[in-house]
Amino acid sequence: MESGPITGPVLTDAAAGETPLRPTDLSGVPAKPNPALAAGELDGTFWRRFVFRRPLTALILQRLGLSVGLLFAVSLMIFGGVEALPGDFATTYLGQSATPQAVENIRKDLGLDRPWSERYLTWLGGAVQGDFGTSWASKNSVSEQIGNRLGNSLFLAFFAALISVPLAVGLGMLAVQFRNRMPDKIINVISLAAISLPEFFIGYLLIMVFAVQLGVATFPATVYDSMTLTERLSAIALPVATLVLVVLAHMMRMTRAAILNVMSSAYVETAELKGLGTFRIIARHAAPNAVAPVINVIALNLAYLVVGVVVVEVVFVYPGMGQYMVDAVTVRDMPVVQACGLIFAAFYIFLNMAADILAILANPRLRHPR
């Protein structure tokens, strides 16, 4: 990152606090602008002046720009990757009856004879407007089918996140309060066990116990349009439980580590010497400063909930995006694969960008410049 003054120190300062021995003029960040600059003495481009006046807005604009750029790069990679796959739809589709003539006809029908750059631009032009073309296999509109499936996946991810995020942060704080004592150890062992088991194993285990032996849960977790909300919720109970167990440990341990790191800082010692109770110290003095790293790990896990549920969807026969994409890959249904890939990438980038921006907003130095 050589782009002007917005380099490392801005963000790391939030976590580490300022080293008193470091000369302030070396940190060279908007957090401490030279008084002379306010008077308009600053030379340089418009962007540079803007960065000094509105460091927060500038940083957020920069993150937004980077995300859009990244998304375009990813779209190119997805298209290139699919292009590089061996075999094509025509031969897979025709199977035994693939004569050169028939293959040629199908390729012409699908427009595969055009150069790849031309096809990329057509595809991208459509994708920007929300039109991902038609599926080669089913001849249906990809956007329509994905709309359905994506809704299902997000439904699942939403409820998994709703349960796992507060639970993880709460358990993390609890583990800090009882650091190295029994509750901390129990939380650690259980969450580690959960993260160590593969998700399909947890899934089958839950099915065996709750659906087969106890008979309290529904399996398979297939949902239909005609279901009511309550029916849907009871259908997704087991996949949500599986996902929660898988992502919980990571977030919980990160929360614990981030808060423990802050707990060794001088301002927590100050709070302790004020005679405050442990819970108040954790909640009021440690937590606000541990927000940035925790938000980052939460975003990663949310992204996993949307993107990485393929296995869970397959185990529970849940009609989500993951299953849809896997099916499309086996028949080389390129428009579907590309659309799914792009949407997954968009989610990933968006969540990470949101985490970045939230972490920036959580930094009082940037929120309240001098």
Added chain:
Amino acid sequence: MPELLSVKNLKIEATSYPPGEPPKVVTLVEGVSFDLQKGKVLGLIGESGAGKSTIGLSALAYGRGGCGITGGEVLLNGKDILKLDRSGINSVRGAHVCYVAQSAAAAFNPAHKLGEQVIEASLRHGIMNRAEAQKRALYLFRVLGLPNPETFGERYPHQVSGGQLQRAMTAMALCPNPELIVFDEPTTALDVTTQIDVLAAIKHAIEETHTAALYITHDLAVVAQISDDIMVLRHGKTVEYGTTKQVIEAPKEDYTRALVSVRQTKRDEATDQSGTLLKIENVHAAYGNGFKVLHDVSMHLPKGQTLAIVGESGSGKSTLARVITGLLPPTEGHITFEGKELPRTLKGRSREELRRIQMIYQMADTAMNPRQTVRDIIGRPLSFYFSMHGARKTERVKELLDQIEMGSRFLDRYPAELSGGQKQRVAIARALAAKPELILCDEPTSALDPLVAEGILNLLMKLQEETSVSYVFITHDIAIVRAIADSVAVMHRGRLVRFGPKSKVLSPPFDDYTDLLLKSVPEMEIGWLERVLKTRRMESAGN
């Protein structure tokens, strides 16, 4: 009169875990006893590792890190606070006894407003309601001379200066009306010109509120201004304990005498102005983001002499060193070395040009690779500049180790196995290994204890006599300037305020800034602070 705080036969231990050895218990403090009456100030003084902070924190029944108070009694109003349970301790801390940390910048929570943090303890202990606490905070902000006291509490820690933060921390400690405040080196991290303001504010606030205080510092001159009694500590034991007057004016122990007389050395300046080694002409410099740090700076240094650059933090003195080394190319101006202009950038300089200018840093810790032995650290410039290897190199490293008065038994030690002063000596040997004509010393003694620092200064002067190397010595400490400089440059906000031979720069008529700087240096004399404040007031009345 009943004692407010009575510490009896205190013993504090910590468990250390040396790598590869079984854990062992280290005694940090042993057999320390003292009494403190209401409204009095006791100064605890000693070098780092003397256990003074540890003793101070014991008044709050707090052990930092793995420290534990294993013996003795800490009686607050006759009650032993070491015997209290957790909630009992919490009702003492922040209500009866408060703490002011060395680095207020780190001790304030960056996420909350200053005002909220200042009144927090008062509210949580139910000492006052919000309106009362805010009123008291406002009163304290006024007493401590903070700017715009009405709105000061609305600001975040990063929005105010270091000196203001230190005063805000004092306000935070005073707010709940405690009976005792522990000040842990409250002015050590500040510039002298700021230190005197904070010191005056603390003294004034203590007098106003009749609070007793433990004042911890390594600077005897500072503690002489503020305390009624002084306890001198070394290696966790009491060396001397008496009234301030007795300790300063008639110390009984050798160690105290050494502390009192430290930095009384003065050197006459060399007057020979022929043979200029370094010449800096109209140098301007800016950082990559457009900050202008140096404005039109010119100075020069004759061969074999010492040029001291003084100024407070942010005055651009370290930046000037970076410009001389080529780490930061100047935007304008020239630097001439022995009559030949130096290329502006590091890349443009030849190996020979690099060899002739070496540098010593403030933090010897971070300037050395922790995974290299002393042999490797000092040997590196030998093989780099002189292609020395094998036995010849080892021989030369041994010679250098003798020169810095350490000896060859240190050859295979790692930096972590050296004390602060030894590390700085190794850094000096590393610079010396290149046989430089100029060494830039960037505050090499400011992180060291006074006696150790004096040893380093004496070594530097001895080496100058032996090798006639020249020094550019960057410091904020006027006492050091008096001790070692031939010529002096005073810098303020990136500009050169005053430059010339030491005798001229440090004698009147002064410009305003140099005057302020010189008057702010604490002197080992009781009543110095009052005298300076009085002349200041008279001056401002006269204006």
